[in-house]
Amino acid sequence: MTEQGSTPTISVRGLTRRYRDQTALDDVSLDISGPSITGLLGRNGAGKSTFLRIITGQEYASAGQVHVLGGSPVENDAILRRMVLVREDQAYPDLRVGQVIRAASWFYPHWSGDLADSLLADFDLPCGRPVKKLSRGMRSALGIVIGLAARAEVTLFDEPYAGLDAVARQLFYDRLLASHTEDPSTVILSTHLVDEVADLLEHVVMIDHGKIVLDAPADEVRGSVTAVSGSVTAVEEFVAGRTTWDRRRVGSHESLVVGGALDRADRDRARHLRLSLEALSLQQVMVHAAGQPGDELTRKAHA
């Protein structure tokens, strides 16, 4: 996604984070350029939150380099004010909603008070209520309001929807898209609800066990993995030479998953062999990616 010659908004090299008995990030190198919306996908515990905390200077790397907006974010107030991280477990001081919003408005230089007001109304957040009396969903909504109204150059959402129902999540996605349309910036959306956000994403990064297993434009990931089914002989003829997995048989019928984009000629051949093809959704691709060696899946997505 990096345009030639442009400096990526976020650039990490060899990023590693070890805890006592566990490696949360294992030699991660990644460039993210904006404006764009990138999905940071992976299972719980894959290393997504650690990654986001490190690039916002909230946690230290054990090894590796991090550059955000042209500098190191660590204890760099000028850079940190240009970024906002909305965390699932965000802790707030013992204040009322309106006071938290006012404090945020002082911190972020591009804060939009109008946007904050309209978002507070959208999410039915009462300004006079103490934050500690908010429900879990309302606390998540407050984080979303701050994340969007900050209009930061880099906006990071880390599973920001705890306690939000499907309607409120859709509201979040719609308002995120509207903000991004009006004022394009670099957005990373970390989530395991992949299918809900799939259509919003321009770029997809998948982390599994602290390693990047996929880093590709969303357009390339779509249609890069296909379920094929039909008679055993036809399926085997069709997939010869391709990477396959999840092979299952019943009688003389077989189904499997094949990697690599299929072109028009492939589709015609499949029809001739009376095979049925079904492209896997991003969510299903992720399920398979979690069990694949890293370069294997990346290679397939780029094939």
Added chain:
Amino acid sequence: MLDDGAPIFTQIAEHLADEIADGTLAEGARVPSTNELAAFYRINPATAAKGINVLIDRGLLDKRRGIGMFVAAGAKALLLEERRNGFAERYIRPLIAEAARLEIDLDGLVGLVRASHHEQGASKV
């Protein structure tokens, strides 16, 4: 509205091309902006722009700076010609292949086509 198989921008381009081909979007008509498409399909505006650009590159849309995107003159004829050229490949060949599997011979197939054509009152086609 969107499926998982093809890139979204391709699907957006195809939707619009379908509407131009069937006259829903007449020549000279304004096409929804990328922002309108993004909001409607709930997709990234950059993706919508990519879909629009496919149609501009194919000469089906004209971009008028500061005003918007319009269906180009001759766009419908261009699309119909393209689709006629692909018609045998996309529709006739699979039809013949399936007929062969069902042991319907050519005369039988032609008879069926005539009968269906009549049934659909397709005199206007």
